[in-house]
Amino acid sequence: MTSQQPRLRIDRRSPARWSVTFSNPPVNLIDAAMVGELQALLAEAEADERLAVIVFDSADPDFFLAHWDIAADPALTDALPPGPTGMHPWLDVLVRLSRLPQVTVSAIRGRARGAGSEFALATDLRFASRERAVLGQFELGAGAVAGGGPASRLPRLVGRGRALEILVSADDYDADLAERYGYVNRSVPDADFVAFVDRFADRVAGFDVRALREVKAFVNAVSLPPDQEFPPQMAAFWTSVARPETQQRAAQLFGLGLQQRGEAEFRLGSYLERLAPDGTAEAGQP
Numbered sequence: 001m002t003s004q005q006p007r008l009r010i011d012r013r014s015p016a017r018w019s020v021t022f023s024n025p026p027v028n029l030i031d032a033a034m035v036g037e038l039q040a041l042l043a044e045a046e047a048d049e050r051l052a053v054i055v056f057d058s059a060d061p062d063f064f065l066a067h068w069d070i071a072a073d074p075a076l077t078d079a080l081p082p083g084p085t086g087m088h089p090w091l092d093v094l095v096r097l098s099r100l101p102q103v104t105v106s107a108i109r110g111r112a113r114g115a116g117s118e119f120a121l122a123t124d125l126r127f128a129s130r131e132r133a134v135l136g137q138f139e140l141g142a143g144a145v146a147g148g149g150p151a152s153r154l155p156r157l158v159g160r161g162r163a164l165e166i167l168v169s170a171d172d173y174d175a176d177l178a179e180r181y182g183y184v185n186r187s188v189p190d191a192d193f194v195a196f197v198d199r200f201a202d203r204v205a206g207f208d209v210r211a212l213r214e215v216k217a218f219v220n221a222v223s224l225p226p227d228q229e230f231p232p233q234m235a236a237f238w239t240s241v242a243r244p245e246t247q248q249r250a251a252q253l254f255g256l257g258l259q260q261r262g263e264a265e266f267r268l269g270s271y272l273e274r275l276a277p278d279g280t281a282e283a284g285q286p
Contacts, residue, residue, distance in 0.1 A: 007034035008041060009059070016052040016205035018045075023059040026261040029069040030115045032076035035089050039080065042096045052212055053205045054100070055197060056123065057107040061132060064108045065116030066265060070250060070258070090115065091230050094122040094148055098224055101213040103204055107197045108133045108184065113172075113268060118148030121157070124216070126184040127200070128175035129193045134269075135178050139237075141170030141272035142253060143246035147237025152225035158182040172269030249275050 009021040020041065022028050045051055058064045068090075083092030097104060097119070104123040106112070111134045112120050120126050120135065128135070137154075139146040146167065154163035158181045166173065166183065175187035188196045204212070240246055250258075252275050257264035264271050 005033075006037065007031070008037045010041065014205065015050040016209065017055070017201055018051060018053070019055045019057065019201075021057050021059050022065055025060070027066040027259065027265050028058055028060050028063040028110075028116075029066050029072075029259060030090075030119070031069040031072050032080060032089075035077055035093055036080050038093045038097075039083055039089065042083075042093065042100065045100055045102055046096070048102075050209060051102050052207070052209045053103045053105065053201045055105045055107055055201050056119075057197075058110055061109050062266070063110040063116075064106070064112040064133070065119055066111055066259075067114030067116050067138070071254070085227065087227075087231060088234050090148055091234055094118060095227055095230065097122045098124075099220060101216065103212065103216060105197065105201060107193070108135070108175075109190065109193060110134070111172075111265070111268075112136075113138050114146070115148055118146070118150055118153075120184075121150055121153040122148075127193070127197055128178060128184040128187050129190040130175045130187045131190040133175040133178070133184070133187070134172045135183055136170065136172045136269055137167050138170045138268055138272060139240075140168055141269075141275070142249045143240065143243065145233065145236040145240040147234040149225065149230045149233055151233055152229045154183075156223060156225065170269070170272055172267070245277070252276070 007022065007024045009023055011019040013019060024031065024034060045054060077089050080089045083089060083096065085092045085095050087095060103125065106120040106123045106126045108120060108126060109129040109132045113136045117135050117137055137146050137150050151167060154166055162181045173183060175184065178184045179187040253264065256271055256274060
């Protein structure tokens with residue numbers, strides 16, 4: 001797929017409700033093109049006084065947002081126009097997303113790991129398909145520090161202990177466990193999932209927009225992390241991914257099939273156990 005092909009499909013269902021669908025085959029990686037499209041979407045939403053609800057979903061039932069495109073040239077993202085926060089473009093997207101006046105919903109069917117999990121955490125609400133959703137912050141398993149702010153957002157959602165468990169285990173969390181932890185709002189049977197999300201979004205979209213925005217502003221004031229917490233985490237990410245050991249682990253993951261549609265992406269939490277410090281992935285089953 002080339003950068004000219006859209007990563008987002010925007011359905012403006014009504015003046016009060018939009019649905020935004022991620023589509024970047026083969027596994028819905030986040031790349032510079034997607035970040036640029038998200039920046040444009042956010043600018044439009046920030047200026048829209050009638051919009052009440054934005055639902056984010058995926059065209060791929062197996063991948064909500066797999067993770068960042070690790071193979072992409074970082075210069076492509078760095079070359080994007082600066083956003084109003086002045087932060088790295090990915091942080092700019094996440095901070096602006098969390099501070100939108102609209103209610104934002106991640107409708108998670110499939111995997112949301114790494115930056116995909118960071119995106120979901122920056123939305124206001126997360127609903128997960130019981131049979132399909134998988135969430136996780138796998139970065140530590142590859143020797144990296146998560147850069148998009150989960151160390152700030154997760155403790156405020158799930159508490160200190162569970163946040164540390166999610167971050168340091170680098171493991172996969174299914175929808176039911178994620179619900180029990182508070183990682184997602186609710187786990188919903190997949191057969192009912194689309195109808196549930198639609199009912200919720202349509203209900204909220206029918207309420208008074210001004211009152212809705214006032215309520216969200218009050219909640220934001222007591223719950224969102226301060227913006228200054230995020231840049232040090234992104235700096236730690238860049239430092240960590242430059243280490244030879246981290247690059248070695250990344251090479252092993254690519255050798256096992258990372259970023260291809262296959263078992264390494266479907267079961268990434270398990271595949272991290274196959275990484276060997278000597279640079280050779282284990283040959284046995286995970």
